[in-house]
Amino acid sequence: MKRLVVIIGIVLFVVFSYMALTNKFPSGYHADNPTAKEILKTNPRADILRLDGLVYSNASDREWIEAKEYTKGEMIGEVKKRTTKTWWYQNFYASQLPVGTKIYSGDEEGYQKGDAPGMVLVEYNNELLVYQALIEG
Known part of the structure; x- marks a missing residue:
C-alpha cells in the first residue's frame, strides 16, 4: 500500500511538472x-x-x-x-x-x-x- 502511494505521488508530480513547464494547465489555473x-x-x-x-x-x-x-x-x-x-x-x-x-x-x-x-x-x-x-x- 505504501509503495502504491509513493508511485501515485511520483506520477502526479511528473504530470503537474510537465503541465507547469509547458503552460498546459486547464483554464482557471492561471492568470x-x-x-x-x-x-x-x-x-x-x-x-x-x-x-x-x-x-x-x-x-x-x-x-x-x-x-x-x-x-x-x-x-x-x-x-x-x-x-x-x-x-x-x-x-x-x-x-x-x-x-x-x-x-x-x-x-x-x-x-x-x-x-x-x-x-x-x-x-x-x-x-x-x-x-x-x-x-x-
Missing part, C-alpha cells in the same frame, strides 16, 4: 493570456488561431483595422489543423481557417520563432485578414 479553451467556451464560433503560445482573433472587421493598409511580411507558417477541440490546442491550429492557410508577419514587424508579434496576417480567399494577439493587461 495569463486567454486560452483557446476560454475563448471557444464563451463563443464556439470565434475565429481564432494559435501561434507561439498566443491566441489570435480575427480583427479584420474592426474600424481601426479597416482604416489602415496592410502588406504581408515574411511567411511564418501554415495552419496545420482546423479544430474547435481545445484540450491540446497547439501552435498553428485554427478554429475557422482551413489547413494550409498561410500566416504572415506584418510588413513592419519581423518574426522570430518564440517571439509572437502583436498581429499576423492571413491570406484567405484572395483577401488579407488581420489577426490580433489576445494579450492580458
Whole structure:
C-alpha cells in the first residue's frame, strides 16, 4: 500500500511538472493570456488561431483595422489543423481557417520563432485578414 502511494505521488508530480513547464494547465489555473479553451467556451464560433503560445482573433472587421493598409511580411507558417477541440490546442491550429492557410508577419514587424508579434496576417480567399494577439493587461 505504501509503495502504491509513493508511485501515485511520483506520477502526479511528473504530470503537474510537465503541465507547469509547458503552460498546459486547464483554464482557471492561471492568470495569463486567454486560452483557446476560454475563448471557444464563451463563443464556439470565434475565429481564432494559435501561434507561439498566443491566441489570435480575427480583427479584420474592426474600424481601426479597416482604416489602415496592410502588406504581408515574411511567411511564418501554415495552419496545420482546423479544430474547435481545445484540450491540446497547439501552435498553428485554427478554429475557422482551413489547413494550409498561410500566416504572415506584418510588413513592419519581423518574426522570430518564440517571439509572437502583436498581429499576423492571413491570406484567405484572395483577401488579407488581420489577426490580433489576445494579450492580458
